[in-house]
Amino acid sequence: MSKVGVGLLITAALILTPLCAAHAEFKVGVVDGMDVVSKSADGKRVQDSIKRKSEELGKPFAQRRQELAKQVEEFQKQAGMMKEDARKKKGEELEKKMQEFQRQGADAEKQLSQYQEEQLKPLFQKLETAVKGVAAAEKLDLVLDKRNSGLLYMDPKLDITDKVRSKF
Numbered sequence: 001m002s003k004v005g006v007g008l009l010i011t012a013a014l015i016l017t018p019l020c021a022a023h024a025e026f027k028v029g030v031v032d033g034m035d036v037v038s039k040s041a042d043g044k045r046v047q048d049s050i051k052r053k054s055e056e057l058g059k060p061f062a063q064r065r066q067e068l069a070k071q072v073e074e075f076q077k078q079a080g081m082m083k084e085d086a087r088k089k090k091g092e093e094l095e096k097k098m099q100e101f102q103r104q105g106a107d108a109e110k111q112l113s114q115y116q117e118e119q120l121k122p123l124f125q126k127l128e129t130a131v132k133g134v135a136a137a138e139k140l141d142l143v144l145d146k147r148n149s150g151l152l153y154m155d156p157k158l159d160i161t162d163k164v165r166s167k168f
Helices: 003-022 033-039 041-081 084-138 161-167
Strands: 028-031 142-145
Touching (some): 028 084, 028 161, 033 041, 033 084, 033 161, 041 084, 084 161
Parallel strands (some): 028 142
């Protein structure tokens, strides 16, 4: 186990031990938030929306990639017959086109990331509200996310995913 993992376990033990001793009824719940979000109707709608946006942004790049590949192939065929100056100029021109293509690709990736964040934010807020509601109803002192908490084992009776899903 890594030093970070051991450190997290020790930290959790140090935090939870006094809490458990001070409050005999310390209750913990575990939820798979991504499962709740991704399997909901809103989550599926957002996933479809993100997929469409990805295809929309990616379509022109596939065509442009083919065009650039074709230009490079033609240059490689003709390079042996070209004069040194013309070959150097054409090589620099293709290099600039490739750099511009990469820059535009990075911009599109950033746009998609921002779009994804905008689309998912309301779902995660809704998830947080649902988790708070279930935690209050079940009188839970702590709710951990199954995927992001570093849990190695949990008693299945601590899993509140289905309750959160119904409240979501």
